[in-house]
Amino acid sequence: MAPYESGDNTGAAEVDDLPTGRRKAARYVVPVAVVGVAAATIGLVPALADSGDPDLPKISAQQLIEKIAKSDVQQLSGTVKTGTDLGLPDLGGLESGLVSGVARSGDGSSADPTSKLTELLTGTHTLRVAEDGPDRQKVSLIESAAEYSLIHNGKDVWGYDSKSNEVYHGTAHQDAKGRKGHTEEPPATPKDFADEALKSVDDTTSVTVDGTVRVAGRDAYKLLIKPKQSGTTVGAISIAVDAKTGMPLKFTLTPSSGGAAVIDAGFTQVDFARPAASTFDFTPPKGSKVTENDDHASKGSGKDFPKRGDGLAKGLEGDEFAKGLKGGGGFDVLGKGWNTVATFDTGSKGGLPSGSAGGDLGGFLGSLGDRVTGKFGKGTVFSTRLVNALITNDGKVYAGAVTKDALVKAANAAK
Structure with missing residues (x-):
């Protein structure tokens, strides 16, 4: 320590x-x-x-x-x-x-x-x-x-x-x-x-x-x-x-x-x-x-x-928080310390909403993010000055107070 x-x-x-x-x-x-x-x-x-x-x-x-x-x-x-x-x-x-x-x-x-x-x-x-x-x-x-x-x-x-x-x-x-x-x-x-x-x-x-x-x-x-x-x-x-x-x-x-x-x-x-x-x-x-x-x-x-x-x-x-993350429908935690990334599976394939149900929402949201690729496949990163989130095309989400590169690395390691 x-x-x-x-x-x-x-x-x-x-x-x-x-x-x-x-x-x-x-x-x-x-x-x-x-x-x-x-x-x-x-x-x-x-x-x-x-x-x-x-x-x-x-x-x-x-x-x-x-x-x-x-x-x-x-x-x-x-x-x-x-x-x-x-x-x-x-x-x-x-x-x-x-x-x-x-x-x-x-x-x-x-x-x-x-x-x-x-x-x-x-x-x-x-x-x-x-x-x-x-x-x-x-x-x-x-x-x-x-x-x-x-x-x-x-x-x-x-x-x-x-x-x-x-x-x-x-x-x-x-x-x-x-x-x-x-x-x-x-x-x-x-x-x-x-x-x-x-x-x-x-x-x-x-x-x-x-x-x-x-x-x-x-x-x-x-x-x-x-x-x-x-x-x-x-x-x-x-x-x-x-x-x-x-x-x-x-x-x-x-x-x-x-x-x-x-x-x-x-x-x-x-x-x-x-x-x-x-x-x-x-x-x-x-x-x-x-x-x-x-x-x-x-x-x-x-x-x-x-x-x-x-x-x-x-x-x-x-332990209550940890159990909540690991419980049904909860988060998994990747990494350590300030590089910790929370991840969960939305169960929705195809990434951002699109088509008749989503209208132009998928395109609008996509325009606000950066397209990325890696071992995990393809996805979109939404960035702020503090919290970033990666939504993959197979419906997984990775989020944390980490950089875009760190999110991609975490998603690759999770495969």
Whole structure:
């Protein structure tokens, strides 16, 4: 195992010295966690760091990771700006339409959190967040002349879309161990992103302390995560860690191809004082349409407010995730570390849809990709600045945070 190195190569520690929770499923979480992170938002925001490098005591990468692991912030309020730049082609708003259609395909309410939060798949977003322990959280998505709020207060979960004046109401359930239910929503805060990134750390990764920075008016250390392997599209991940609380304040992922960040999420303002109790109060406005989903929540459908940071990660841990990949209709995992490729068989021969059923869809999709050949046969690679996917003519899919050449190599090796 390669050591974690501090900026001056002091205080090195082995990966196996990390808390157990930080080493779960390192082999499997890439590229799926990275894909999940990348899918959280599409857009680009400016750098969120303040000017000036604070003078802080030296700390090793091992100590900084342990500081993150021990961080237990229970109360906060603040503003988060998030966005990514995957370099997707301009489809004239088609992406937004598709996302909106998916969002409306559930219970039909625009206030349903599992539908509304899919809007984070596109655009640049500003979120207001507040938390007071495990039973009170609020996230507000600030939109043009409108706002969507998701509120968890005790047993109640409320979603309110001011644009449509629709309300969602659910009940937070508990499992047999007394844990509150949560939904598999996209990451939203820097902590959510950081939790996912740290799971990918193994002996194929270099981790160092890269100086200090000020974020949202607070002193922070910079943790730098870089793949040692070639063939990955991930260049580096930088996490600004609050020097006092150990909570991640900013997350930036840059691609190996260079240029602007693919993902940039950070607090522009944060306060660790307890929010006012009224922050979490909600009464449906007069004339609003209220959709009740108590039955779904009590059965654990996932339509409940998550504990912050427990969304996407929950399905990516340990043996349960590995079994899910290997199970019927699931994924197989090829490669190691940052060069991991997820693959599955669609069961559909002929590659991209075509003919009368697909109309011109196959030709349209094909125009967005690159035709490739190899021992595996023929196929099309669809590329972004982070996540790439190869669809072969015999119906197999290979996807990962790897280059086009790495995908072709993986497909050849799988034959």
